[in-house]
Amino acid sequence: MALIVQKYGGTSVENIDRIRHVARRVIETRQKGNDVVVVVSAMAGETNRLIALANGITADPDRRELDQLVSTGEQVTIALLALALQDMNQPARSFVGHQVKITTDSSYSRARIKSIDAKIVKDCLKKGEVVVVAGFQGIDEEGNITTLGRGGSDTTGVALAAALKADLCEIYTDVDGVYTTDPRICSDALKLKKISYEEMLELASQGAKVLQIRSVEFAAKYGVNLVVRSSFNHNEGTLVCKEDKSMEEVIVSGIALEKGEAKVSLRRVPDRPGVAVRVFGPIAKADINVDMIVQNISEDGFTDMTFTMPRTDLSRARKIIEQLSPEIGLKRIDADEDIAKVSVVGVGMRSHAGIAAKVFETLAAKKINIEMISTSEIKISVVVKKDQGEVAVKALHAAFELGKK
């Protein structure tokens, strides 16, 4: 008898029929002799509907009130799922964030979970109930409702699994699992049986938007076994877990494509200490998530500094840098929205040399120009022209023999 936390996303609960379907799936799991805690998101479209209401009043709503507003989305779903379970003769009880004391910091709209009181959940499980918990939300220490940011229900699921010491946390979504690359790009992409937390983190942040990054960090920190699988079929999913020996034998696990970024270059920046802080301090303050940062060696006391960020933040980032420009003394700002980032990820890279060389060689053979390079222990990312992104992914997927044999 295991304790399983299951998380179902918005498309899995988007209407009454789907909610019933989820209820049946939960009951199946219980009938196999497991205790089940279910975390659900808002019905697909509901969060956007609520945000649109707020935007009908003001373009820049106060974040406390926005969280108060959007947290109702999950509250609706948990009640409906509990009713569906009860209707199928499965005792069930729903809880919002404050009822299971999911305590967070006070960063509205992107709060971080600090603690969960698992007692009430355990009491219900003992009584044979299925516990249904609202994802995405918590309360801060003053009792204000907070939300965890888009995809935050994944984190709720993992955090609950950690607090309850659950055997497994299943993330149900509309894809079968994690693939070697996007199957819409490479039709021979293979579903991975297993992937390490680190690889998943690199893939998630590199554009394979299967899991919220923070949920993977959380899972890694507490050693929660995560399974990503589809709520629309019974296919085995992908297990995200601690790195083991078998994984090291695979040099490259997956290739990710990110087409939603833009690139900004600061040309001829005086190469003095403290310049980077003066640029990236104000940008971080404006809540712009900078991804890659590249700075090359300087020449004549000047250097070029380039970074990428979500394209939607480009105009704000540009404005900030224009204001800083006189102070920093840079010569020119170049912005480029026409980029794609391709990342090759695998823990096996640590013990295998020559992977970067093979990446560059493969792209060169396709005449793809590399505009930026950034590497970590288990990842090589390159920025290329946007229309060459998919070609690059296909070439690399083939070069590392990731497809179906």
Added chain:
Amino acid sequence: MALIVQKYGGTSVENIDRIRHVARRVIETRQKGNDVVVVVSAMAGETNRLIALANGITADPDRRELDQLVSTGEQVTIALLALALQDMNQPARSFVGHQVKITTDSSYSRARIKSIDAKIVKDCLKKGEVVVVAGFQGIDEEGNITTLGRGGSDTTGVALAAALKADLCEIYTDVDGVYTTDPRICSDALKLKKISYEEMLELASQGAKVLQIRSVEFAAKYGVNLVVRSSFNHNEGTLVCKEDKSMEEVIVSGIALEKGEAKVSLRRVPDRPGVAVRVFGPIAKADINVDMIVQNISEDGFTDMTFTMPRTDLSRARKIIEQLSPEIGLKRIDADEDIAKVSVVGVGMRSHAGIAAKVFETLAAKKINIEMISTSEIKISVVVKKDQGEVAVKALHAAFELGKK
């Protein structure tokens, strides 16, 4: 500088424009130098939408889960109203039931308020904020979300006014105030400037659905001055307050018509002690609100017993009595949906004789047959045929000279 609690119903906040309108109204009140606490209902139609979702799953939803579900309606409105106030440069903060600790018993869907922690509200008022509180909801001692029943936001408003020792509780609705009778029936009906709690209770329970009955009981218990007025104009409303001398001079304050009831007669019931309990015990258990009960003197050891209840509960009541029938030994059950109840209300009745006689005389002159009579110190109710209800109201309104002079 006064402290005013304002409650706005569902039609007053049914869309973004109306919410802005409420915000302006709140700010007007503040600009006159008052502190303001606002209680709002769900946007018109929202509660029904949520109940329909639940009914899409089961015809008889668990009440705990139903309360978890429908309480989201008010949560949406408070956030939107707080945003609208902020957008007009009025600092504001919204609170749901658990955030201001509106503690209730655990009777889901018709919970009663036990206590309110006014501290956090007072702290916000001190900071110059308008406090926006979700009506209709609370939490029980285990932290389960409860709701107070239809119209429960009125009670939230009055209970907050009592807890805060507010100077006034204004109930904003879509009517101007309390009238001598329904102006749609008597075009010369007059708006009352003042009415006592007791009269309001009799009128409210007799079909003048301006205020939730419990809110009036609450106001009477704590001496809260209530004003009923319209959110769509600036007309003076009706003050509901403690009885004073001037009120006694008015013999009849108002006339109410209730057309939503049905009548059940138990014919030739053996006239033995304990029969009434055996009938009304099971009916109360089934949550059917019996209104009038009339039993006449017996003949040959048998009597007739008649009672009224909401028409929607008739078939359930009938079933219960049919099951009891052999045990009680009654001869026949007659049900009648074709009734209307007309009530004449006024604290002046206490000190004036002959009011009942005048009622009967007035109806007789119009050839209206009286099927049931029930009286209290300040009220005379009669049941007549449904199609004679309005005629009866008009005749009585004229007879007691309640209309415009």
